[in-house]
Amino acid sequence: MSEKTISNNPESVVYKRCTVDLASGTTTFAQVPCKNLEDVLGGFGRSFQILAERDIAEAYCPENPVILNTGLLTGTSIMTGMRSYFSGYSPLKKSGTGRPGAMWSTGSGNFGNKFKWTGLDEVIFENRSDKPVYALLKEGENGPEVELKPADHLIGLTGHGKIMALYQEYPEAHFAAIGPAGENWENNYMGAVVMSTDNELKSGEPKSRFAGRGGMGSLMGYKNLLAVVALSSDKLQKITPEIRDVNRDILKSGGSARFQPASQGGGGGTWANIEVLQVFHAVPLNNFRPKGNDDVERLFRDEVEKEFDIATEACHRCGIRCHNNLFYKNEDGSRGKLAAKFDFEPLILFGSNLGVHEPAKVCDLIHRCDLLGMDAISLGTTISYVLDYNERHPEKPLFNGATFGDYDKITELIEDAGRGKLPGIARGVKRLSEETGETSYAMHVKGLELPAYLPDTNPGYMFAIAGGHMSMGTHMMLAKEGKHSLEEWTQAITTGGLLQVGYDMIGLCKFVGVGIGHDIIVRALKEAAGLEIASADIVAAVRRAYLRGLALELRQGFHEEKEYTLPAQVMDAPNPKVTLPKFITNEFLAELRQRVWSVFKPEMEGLLPVQGE
Amino acid sequence: MQIKVKLYASLRRQKFDEADWEITPDQKIASIVEQLGLARQDVGTVLVNGLHAGWDETVAEGDVVSLLPRMGGG
Ligand code: SF4
Numbered sequence: 001m002s003e004k005t006i007s008n009n010p011e012s013v014v015y016k017r018c019t020v021d022l023a024s025g026t027t028t029f030a031q032v033p034c035k036n037l038e039d040v041l042g043g044f045g046r047s048f049q050i051l052a053e054r055d056i057a058e059a060y061c062p063e064n065p066v067i068l069n070t071g072l073l074t075g076t077s078i079m080t081g082m083r084s085y086f087s088g089y090s091p092l093k094k095s096g097t098g099r100p101g102a103m104w105s106t107g108s109g110n111f112g113n114k115f116k117w118t119g120l121d122e123v124i125f126e127n128r129s130d131k132p133v134y135a136l137l138k139e140g141e142n143g144p145e146v147e148l149k150p151a152d153h154l155i156g157l158t159g160h161g162k163i164m165a166l167y168q169e170y171p172e173a174h175f176a177a178i179g180p181a182g183e184n185w186e187n188n189y190m191g192a193v194v195m196s197t198d199n200e201l202k203s204g205e206p207k208s209r210f211a212g213r214g215g216m217g218s219l220m221g222y223k224n225l226l227a228v229v230a231l232s233s234d235k236l237q238k239i240t241p242e243i244r245d246v247n248r249d250i251l252k253s254g255g256s257a258r259f260q261p262a263s264q265g266g267g268g269g270t271w272a273n274i275e276v277l278q279v280f281h282a283v284p285l286n287n288f289r290p291k292g293n294d295d296v297e298r299l300f301r302d303e304v305e306k307e308f309d310i311a312t313e314a315c316h317r318c319g320i321r322c323h324n325n326l327f328y329k330n331e332d333g334s335r336g337k338l339a340a341k342f343d344f345e346p347l348i349l350f351g352s353n354l355g356v357h358e359p360a361k362v363c364d365l366i367h368r369c370d371l372l373g374m375d376a377i378s379l380g381t382t383i384s385y386v387l388d389y390n391e392r393h394p395e396k397p398l399f400n401g402a403t404f405g406d407y408d409k410i411t412e413l414i415e416d417a418g419r420g421k422l423p424g425i426a427r428g429v430k431r432l433s434e435e436t437g438e439t440s441y442a443m444h445v446k447g448l449e450l451p452a453y454l455p456d457t458n459p460g461y462m463f464a465i466a467g468g469h470m471s472m473g474t475h476m477m478l479a480k481e482g483k484h485s486l487e488e489w490t491q492a493i494t495t496g497g498l499l500q501v502g503y504d505m506i507g508l509c510k511f512v513g514v515g516i517g518h519d520i521i522v523r524a525l526k527e528a529a530g531l532e533i534a535s536a537d538i539v540a541a542v543r544r545a546y547l548r549g550l551a552l553e554l555r556q557g558f559h560e561e562k563e564y565t566l567p568a569q570v571m572d573a574p575n576p577k578v579t580l581p582k583f584i585t586n587e588f589l590a591e592l593r594q595r596v597w598s599v600f601k602p603e604m605e606g607l608l609p610v611q612g613e
Numbered sequence: 614m615q616i617k618v619k620l621y622a623s624l625r626r627q628k629f630d631e632a633d634w635e636i637t638p639d640q641k642i643a644s645i646v647e648q649l650g651l652a653r654q655d656v657g658t659v660l661v662n663g664l665h666a667g668w669d670e671t672v673a674e675g676d677v678v679s680l681l682p683r684m685g686g687g
Contacts, residue, residue: 275622276681279660302626476684480658482665579663 010034013531015042015121018146020135022223023062023127027146032122037533037541038548042071042121043505044104045545047087050124051102052552052608059091059100059215060185060222062127068115068176068228069123071507075116076528077237079247080318080509084112084176084195089556090214091189091222092378092428093447097557101446102549103214103466106504109195110316114174114230119144129224134166134177138231151226156180159194159217159373160206162227167201170231174201177227179373182217184420189427190378191217194370198316205338206367207325209315212375213466214448242527249520250512251319270344271324273476275300277453280479280580284353284452286404287388288443289569292577296352304342304359309335322511326363339363340370348452349380354387355404365407365414372418374426381449382429383413385442398436399424440568446558451475455566456575459584459592462564463493465501465549473500473510484583490595501549502542516542547600548607555608564593614638614674616645623682624651636672643668645678657683 011033019028038045047067056064066088073081085106093101118139123146125135132151137144154162159179166175175196182191192212200207211217220226237243274296277283281290297303304310309329314321324343328336340346340363350365351357369376387404390397399422402409417426424432429449433442443450445461453475455461460474474497477483483492502516503509506525514520517535525531525538554560566584574582618634620627628649636645642659646668658681659666672678 272622272682273684275625276658276684279621279679279681480684 010036010040013040015039015046016119016144017122017124018120018137018144019124019126020146020148021126022129022133022148022225025129025148029144036544037537038505038545040072040531040533041502041505041538041541041545042069042074042507043083043085043106044087044501044549045505045541046122047085047104048102048545048549048552049609051087051089052548052555053610056089057099059089059094059189059219064089064100064219066125066216066219066223066225067122068125070112070116070121071505072529072531073524074112074507075235075237076507076524077239077243077247077317078508078524078528079250080108080315080320080512081507081524081528082108082110082112082315082318083504083507083509084115084211085504086176086193086211086216086220088216088219090216090448091185091218092215094430095446095553095557096559096563099556101556101558102552103216103448104504105193105211105213105216107193107195107209107211108315108318108509109174109197109200109209111174111176111195111228111230112507113234113316114232115228117232117235118230119232120146123228125220125223125225128222132224132226134227134229135225136170136229136231138173138229139233154226155183158206158371159192160200160208160371163194163196163200163208164204166227166229167196170229172233173229173231175227175229176211177373178217178220178225179371179418180420181372181374181418181426182221183226184418184426185218185221187420187423187426188221188374188417189215189218190375190382191215191219191221192373192375193217193220194373199313203338206371207313207323207338207341208370210370210375212377215375215378217373237528240527242523246520246524246527247319250514253512253514253520270322271301271342271347273344274348277479281577282454282457282479282580284348284384284454286355287353287384287441288450288454288456289388289441289575290454290577295357296348298357299347299351299359299362307359308339308363310342311335318509320509320511322509326359340366342366345452346376346380349376349384353380353384353452354410356407356410357405358407361407365410368411368414369418372414374418377451378428378449379414379417379425381443382425382432383410383417385429385433386413386425388441389436389438392438440572443567445566446553446563450567454578455570456578456582456584457580459489459566459589460493460497461566462589462593463498463550463596465546465553472497478580482581484581486588486591486595489592490599493592493596494599498546499539499542501546502538505542505545543603544607547604550600551604551608554604560597561590561593565589616672616675617677618645618649619677619679621679621681624655624680627651634678639671641669641671642666642678645672646680649680651680655682656680
């Protein structure tokens, strides 16, 4: 933002935008006054308003932009405030009419800070370049400057490889790059954006963060935009006593405590979820179908510690330190080379859900996916479908005939998918299951593969606007609280659940874990951004942003009954091994939809701008 | 009276996996957690014989009380 105005009058807040025409190489800078509080807060709250102005029928078309932006607290000294966002119409998420859904994807690392410190709040990449390029965003003497540079030397490198190559040229910068998956955008719709961390640049090890969901890396690949370099001097905001208090409260909050290192009495990251969900036999296994056995226990932290050295590390200056990095142990017991980052989603989706239970093998699969620059959730969940199909059809299996636990063949599938040789997998499970005709056990909602929480426990997935992403904060509600009535689920979806997306506006990690209108957030905005915004106003803006996203889904053709549903297996063949209440029936979902739409629809009116204006 | 207490994940690492525990007949779950030396904010979910239970509930002789840490993520 160009002005630090203490005001809740949105027009008084102006942000700096650069529009880059990749076809002509021209750049245009503008000071844009905020239209509303969603614009002020930033992230998808702003980018979705731009996307909503466009009529996009195909993700891969020049008019579909990649929007890179930040949140209001990105680049501040508020703990975790370093998020950047990539938004566009997704090649992966598509409606029954074939039109793409709008998506955003976000990651941490130090790229967001460096981007913000160039003086820019937003870059819109329009059209496509006819040659591979990278964008150099830097602070110049008279404000931010943006240049496109040839990127032939980056072609074929992994995401981490591209980052390290660019680091040689720009040792003061941070980077967002695509991997081979994004380069093979025609055959791979799940390319991620790989973002650099300080630890990665210092150690040379692939400790990247990922903006993985929805194929924003593939969209960059389509545009021939292989990387973005953010070059700026560090502008660390002074930590005032008030900011120190906010950060202390973030660290002390029950939400973030569970992500802090186990050695410091924290929960040790999302990894801890595996042991908790196993109490109910609700850890995804063999394509989201737990068997009630103890196979997953080999992936519990204590078991993995026997084989690997676990280091809890962090993005730039974050005290939450939620990264669990696994290192091989040398023969003398000292720390060897990095094996993989090990968090709940990849751990489950490349482990138990593929029938692979040896930690070293799971590490290897995660590592391959990361290097190729694919979304671990989409890839893992699509491969688990393939293995499930092959187990059901041994006489006519798909691809190389891999089945659950077949590590060598799964490795082949990952490598081939990442390099564009297996479009059947890399275009996602929705398309694949429509081709095979067996859609009931294809684990996606609205074309986006499900994360590592059983759909049998979360009807909230239906209304997650990032579709199958974790943007509806109801994924643990059943296990946590045992709630399973229509009233409770209607209430959760229409009040608390949707507010989870607020974190994807303001620039903080949702690992902060407090409610979006929480006093900590209000104080953080005041102290670090100089804006006094009442809690109720923040909540209302987040709600509008979410509902605008939902309205945009309907406009893109998502059917309000047929596509707001769960994989049919959940309703048709409830899993007797899961010990949580089985409450999701077709009737339950129909009634839930009706109740939720009746709350949301009136509020959605008028939220979408008129296209083309 | 005696109950069985089971702890999971970070709670297990702080104390024990499973133990028989002496309580008074009218003791509420909140007080059992306190007696165990666990911080209430560290406990996210309580199960009694596998079913979700609240802080103010009491338990019966021989019940199995499972304590799970806060969960989250995504
Ligand atoms: S919570 Fe985790 S991902 Fe977020 S900034 Fe801190 S270390 Fe990085």
